[in-house]
Amino acid sequence: TPWPLYRRGSRGGQSQGMHFAMAAKPISSARQVSIMDGAMGRLCMFKGVPEDNQLWSARGLVEEQYHPIIVEAHMEYIRAGSTMITTNNYAVQPNYYRRVFQDWEARIPADTELAARLAVEARHRCSAEDSVRILGSLPPICESHRPDLAAQFIREEGEARCRWFYRTAAQALVRGGVDALLAETMNSWDEVRLVLEATTDLGVPILISMEGALRSLELKAQPHLAPQIAEQVLAAKAMGAPIEALGFNCAPPEDILAALQALETSGLRLSLKLAGIQIAAYANCNDRKAVHNAGFDLQKFAEAGPIKMREDLKGSGYVAWCHRFMHAGADYCGGCCGSTPAQIKEFQDSLLDSGEEWASRHPRCADALRKALGHEASVSTAASDREVRSGVATLFLESVAPKANDVADA
Secondary structure, three states: OOOOOEEOOOOOOOOEOOEOOOOOOOHHHOOEEEEEOOOOHHHHHHHOOOOOOOOHHHHHHHOHHHHHHHHHHHHHHHHHOOOEEEOOOOOOOHHHHHHHOOOHHHHHHHHHHHHHHHHHHHHHHOOOOOOOEEEEEEOOOOOOOOHHHHHHHHHHHOHHHHHHHHHHHHHHHHHHOOOEEEEEEEOOHHHHHHHHHHHHHHOOOEEEEEEOOOOOOOOOOOHHHHHHHHHHHHHHHHOOOOEEEEEEEOOOHHHHHHHHHHHHHHOHHHHHHHOOOEEEEEEOOEOOHHHHHOOOOHHHHHHOOOOOEOHHHOOHHHHHHHHHHHHOOOOEEEEOOOOOHHHHHHHHHHHHOOOHHHHHOOOOHHHHHHHHHOOOOOOOOOOOHHHHHHHHHHHHHHHHHHHOOOHHHO
8 A cells, every 4th residue: 555554553562460560662663543534514614614403514514614624634644544435424424414405316416526525635735645545434214324214215215316316416426536345333234235337347446344243123233244235245245345444433332342353253353454454443422421322312312411522532532442442453543523633643653662662651640550450559660761651652552451440531
C-alpha cells in the first residue's frame, strides 16, 4: 500500500516477581496499522451545524453555509493523524430523505457527491493527497442497528430499488473523488450483498463494515457470529468482489473486541489475511446501550437526553481499546460515534513513541498495571525510571488498561 502506516506495539518483557525490569520493543519494529477518523456529525454540530433530528449529519450538506464546517472537521482529523477519512453522507439515504424532500431521488446523488468533494477539498487544503485516503460512506439502507427494519425495507421496496440506491450513491462518491467505498454499520449480509451487487464493477475497492454487535432480528447482540460473516466475505472475494477489508463498527468496544476474537478463535482471521482482506475496527464511545438494547429508534434516541460519552472511554480509555483491537488483528483502527480528533491524536501519539513518553503523561498507569496484575508491592527500583515507564506503557496499552477499574483517568 502507498499510504502511510503506523506501527503496532509489542510487549517488551514479563514481570519477574514484583519487579518490572523491562525495556519496551520500539513500536517501529512491530506490526502496522492505518488510522481512521472518528465521529463527524457531532463534531460538525459542535462547530455550528444545527442539531436536526430528521436529517442528522446531512444538515451540513443541504445548507451551503455549513459546507466550510464539514471541510474543517475533516481537516481536524487529518491534522490529528488520520490517514483514512470518511465522507459525511451517512444520513443521505432514502428512509430519511424522502421524509423531508419531495425531490429526494435527485438530492441523494447530488448531496452524496458533494460530501465526497468536501472531503477532497479538506485533503487538498492539508496538502495530504499522497498520505490520506478518502472512503465513501455507503450507509444502512433504512436505519442503523435495526436488522428487522432493514429486512422489512428490502422486502417492501424490492431488491432492485435498494440496488438502485447503492449504485447511485456509489457512482456519486466515485465522481466526487473517493479512493474506496465503505459500506458501514451494515445490519445484515443481505445489505452487504446488495451493496456488492450494485458496486462491484465500479473499479474501486470496497470495505465492508458490519454493525459490531451483529444483532439478530430480535435485536440481540451476537458478535460471536463474526466468523459467519467472514466466510461470506471470503466467498464474495473469491467470486471477484473487490473487497479490501472486513470491519466492525458503531457498537460498544466490548462487542467489537468479541467479534475480532471470534475471528481469531475460528481461524478465519488468517484466512482473511491470506485472501488479502484487512480487518477494521472503530467503536462507539457514546453511552447509549440502553437505547440500543430497547430497539434503536430515532425518536427514542432524541428523547433520551443529551448524548454523553462513556466515562471509561474518555481520552486514554478509548485509546487503550484501540490497542486491544490492534492486538486482536485490526489493521485499520479509528473511532465511531462520540469519538473525537483529540482521541485520534492521542492514538497516533501512542503509536509513534515507544510508550515511554505516553506513559509519562499518565502517571497512574503503573498503579493501574499493578492493580490489574494483582501486585501489592510498588514498582521495583531495580529498573531505571526510563525502563519502568517504557515497560508499564507497553503492557498498559497492549492488554491491561481495559481490565483496570481506573483506566478512564489513568
